[in-house]
Amino acid sequence: MTSAPITTVEGRGIVLHGHDIDTDRIIPARFLKTISFAGLGNHVFADDRAAAGGCHPFDCPEHKGARILVVNRNFGCGSSREHAPQALRRWGIAAVVGESFAEIFASNCLALGMPCLRGETEVIEHVQQVVQEQPHVHFCLTLAASTLHGLDHHWPLMIDSGPQTMLLNGCWDATGLLLSHEQELRRTASQLPYLNPSSG
Structure with missing residues (x-):
């Protein structure tokens, strides 16, 4: 028995700028008291969103339903709580693209079938620019080729062979x-x- 193979992830993007965004920012500790992961998506980035007064990317109407999160360096650092990728997944994120990820965070994402692909700084910044300027662009993330396609652009990405094989083979x-x-x-x-x- 295997899970469903994951070969592509399609959908609109959402950008979260900043380096070293840790798991406590992704899902604050006070929301970890639940006995299941249900409802965590409602609280993803709760403190950041409250501080932004409704202007956080996860509150913007144009990003509702986005499936590909585009981040910067060392995303998901800090404590190893699996609630962080669970919260992102339950909000609607199906893949994360960034400059780099904390190792345990990426492993926890893999356990949910949520690919984390890396890109050079200039590649990620270009993707972020496109998403911000044209939030309704439809992207296609292809696991076998490790590429992101959208607006006639093909951005090269990277994923370790182990996680790539596991996703492609289910x-x-x-x-x-x-x-x-x-x-x-x-x-x-x-x-x-x-x-x-x-x-x-």
């Missing part, structure tokens, strides 16, 4: 892969003395 959901081996799991469980005292 092997990005570790829990799904584990559960697909039910017989092996049951056999191993039957041999564990703390689950089956009689087997010890």
Whole structure:
């Protein structure tokens, strides 16, 4: 059993400027008390949005429904909370493109099937400019070629071969892969003395 392969992500873009945007800004700690991830999308960048008084990109009507987030350097740094990509995903983000990402954040995104692709500074800045000037442009992110296409432009991007292969082959959901081996799991469980005292 595998997850659905992810070969492309299509949709409009949304820009978030700034380096070293950490996970506490993406989803403030007070929203981590819930027992599920439901509703986290409503609180993504809650403090930044409140400070911006309705002018934050995630509050602008022209970005409603955007699926590709375009960021700068070291996005998702700070604590390793998986709630950060969960909040982005539940807001509607399906892929993130930026100069660089914190390693654990990128891994947590991969576990959701949400690709993180890197680009050179000038590439990212050009994409951000296009999104800001023409927010209704439709983009297509192609995983196999690691490119972003829009407005007759092709921007080269990068993704490590491991995550790229997992996404393209539909092997990005570790829990799904584990559960697909039910017989092996049951056999191993039957041999564990703390689950089956009689087997010890």
